[in-house]
Amino acid sequence: MSTVTCKEIHIGTPEHEQELALRGRVLRGELGRPPVPEIFPWDDQSRRYVALADDAVIACLLVHPREGLSKVFQMAVEPHWRGKGVGPKLMKFVLDEERKKGATGFFLHARHYVVHYYAGMGFEPVGDPFEEIGIPHQRMELRFLSEPTRSNG
Numbered sequence: 001m002s003t004v005t006c007k008e009i010h011i012g013t014p015e016h017e018q019e020l021a022l023r024g025r026v027l028r029g030e031l032g033r034p035p036v037p038e039i040f041p042w043d044d045q046s047r048r049y050v051a052l053a054d055d056a057v058i059a060c061l062l063v064h065p066r067e068g069l070s071k072v073f074q075m076a077v078e079p080h081w082r083g084k085g086v087g088p089k090l091m092k093f094v095l096d097e098e099r100k101k102g103a104t105g106f107f108l109h110a111r112h113y114v115v116h117y118y119a120g121m122g123f124e125p126v127g128d129p130f131e132e133i134g135i136p137h138q139r140m141e142l143r144f145l146s147e148p149t150r151s152n153g
């Protein structure tokens with residue numbers, strides 16, 4: 001199997017184009033909608049992370065830093081890469097990176113069928129389910145209990 005690596009990417013790069021295409025195909029197309037990504041008002045102010053295999057974007061995840069909890073959104077894995085640990089690997093990378101940048105916690109809106117999946121990564125359900133894009137969702141939160149260990153070196 002190809003090696004999977006995770007990294008932050010930036011707007012205007014070929015990886016950004018691939019991220020947008022993946023979001024459109026997976027997060028919209030798989031719902032039977034036009035495979036065009038939903039662009040949020042905070043999209044351009046968000047940090048964008050991807051997993052790569054053979055130089056191709058196979059997963060993505062965005063974070064919008066906010067006062068209090070940062071918003072994690074648009075998690076998608078290329079269909080033929082699912083079930084291989086790519087999602088959890090990317091999530092761990094992102095949470096570690098964001099924590100180093102000062103994040104103290106995160107929230108996300110989980111589609112109902114992945115609540116157990118995010119729970120396995122440490123997120124906890126908060127509040128009642130609600131509907132978004134025609135799908136039941138659950139707010140979930142993950143709060144760091146202590147400050148990250150900072151290296152002096």
Ligand SMILES: CC(C)(COP(=O)(O)OP(=O)(O)OC[C@H]1O[C@@H](n2cnc3c(N)ncnc32)[C@H](O)[C@@H]1OP(=O)(O)O)[C@@H](O)C(=O)NCCC(=O)NCCS
Nearest residue numbers: 075076077081082083084086087088109110111113114117
């Ligand atoms: C969610 C996603 C990123 C997870 O990718 P992954 O890390 O490779 O993990 P998997 O695809 O194996 O999915 C994890 C779990 O969610 C379940 N799941 C994922 N998509 C599902 C769907 N459309 N319907 C029902 N269950 C689904 C899987 O069956 C699996 O359950 P299990 O742990 O009980 O086996 C990937 O399935 C995906 O891109 N899905 C479509 C986009 C999406 O729903 N994003 C999440 C938005 S909140």
